[in-house]
Amino acid sequence: MRYKALCSDIDGTLLNSERDLSDRLKKVIKRLPIDFPIILASSRMPKAMRHLLEDLDRVNNPLISYNGGFVQNAKGETLESTTIPLGLVDKIYQFVSKTNLHISLFYEDNWYEAKEDYWSKREIQNTKTEPIWMQTEDVLSLWSKKNNGAHKIMTMGDSQEISWLFGELHLLFSKELHLYRSKDTYIEIAPKSISKATALRKILNECYDFPIEEVIAFGDNYNDIDLLQAVGMGIAVANARPELKMIANDHTLHHKEDGVALSIEKYFELMN
Template sequence: MNFKAICSDIDGTLLNSERDLSPRLKTIIAQLSERYPLILASSRMPDAMRHLLRDLGRASEPLIAYNGGFVLDQAGNVLDSVAIPLDLVAKILEMTRKTEIHVSLYHGENWYEAKEDYWSKREIQNTKVSPTWMQGEDVLNLWDKDGLGAHKVMVMGDSNEISWLFGELHLEHAQELHLYRSKDTYIEIAPRKISKATALKLVLESMYDFGMEEVIAFGDNYNDIDLIQSVGWGVAVGNARPEVKAVAKEVTLHHKEDGVAATLERLAASL
């Protein structure tokens, strides 16, 4: 395949076992001309993606954050912004009030945490970003003044409580929310009408003269399925969910074995 752009998920796909970029990956990206855009598409917030692009020598690239809910061009201008309505965010907070479930709230460049605990410390370590410390009710009041909602709500906690919340939200709000359960202890909640695939299509239409059929994309989880299906060459890493592998045109090595780098090395040799 003669691809013209690369689009990749981050966690479980691009990063190695140390949750970092491997030297092998950095080497192959450095060998590729910058005329091949490298577009990261993740549930992460923008600042949790920018440091990775800087490390790859690609600081000025588009970003698809929050699984497609917040899309930025190379200069940081907003191409699209789709949020969970404030009343629904308030309902999620109310549902978790009498549980031990930890709730993280995100909008645009901002991440809000109510307290420092195991979960918030884990996210700070994993993403290399620090949150704004603010109670959930205060965040709601702040957003209400500006007519905002959440680009992402992330809930973390005991797997039984997380299963309960997943079931309740799916039962009542399946038409309004995407519920990504990346682990038994996590749910990443996003607006239903967005996806990485729709966001990538918008980026290409806004900024480039080629389409989805000339993109190679990498992923591992349920929120990558549409992306993998929509591009010219969809690649699942070896650790991907079976459903992702089923729609991929290629299954590469495990993310801990540099699967993305291995495929790019092979394809780059034919450019």
């Protein structure tokens, strides 16, 4: 089959050990037709992905942010926006307030942080973006006036406290929320109704004339399972979770070893 688009996760999949795009990857992407869609799908905010599209010379491409909660076309127009309702955001914040955990709030291209600490500094370095410094209570008050919710909530901190919080939230809100532990010290929280697969289908239905079975996709973690199952060719990097490897059509090298670039060369016959 001739695949007509590429969809890839970012962290742990597309980026190298320096959390950047390798020269090999950039070169192989340039060898694909300029109108060939390169669709990034991540839990990141849009701002934390656009600079990667710029580095790939693919600025006019769709984006799947917040694991599918915020979907934009190649012009940056919003195709879909699904948030955690404000009342539920407040309930989650009340749980976090009982701990020493860090909380980050996200809406569209806005990332809110209450304080500068180890966790916020780490995210600034990893994503190459800057937050809006605002107390969480003030963010909730602002959102109440604007009738906003959260596209994503992220909590970070001690792994035991993270485990406790995960258990409490799962017990009470598992029907309403995706609770995703990207690391032992992280929980990423999103609406239950969305996924990278639902977002990709939305983009294809609105912007292109080919089905999801003609897309090749890459991933490494639990939030990539639906995506790799939905596309025609789902590829897991060597560092992927075992559950993802089990459902993938193919495996490639570790993200630190240019696994995505290698598979693009293989499936698009771009070998040197």
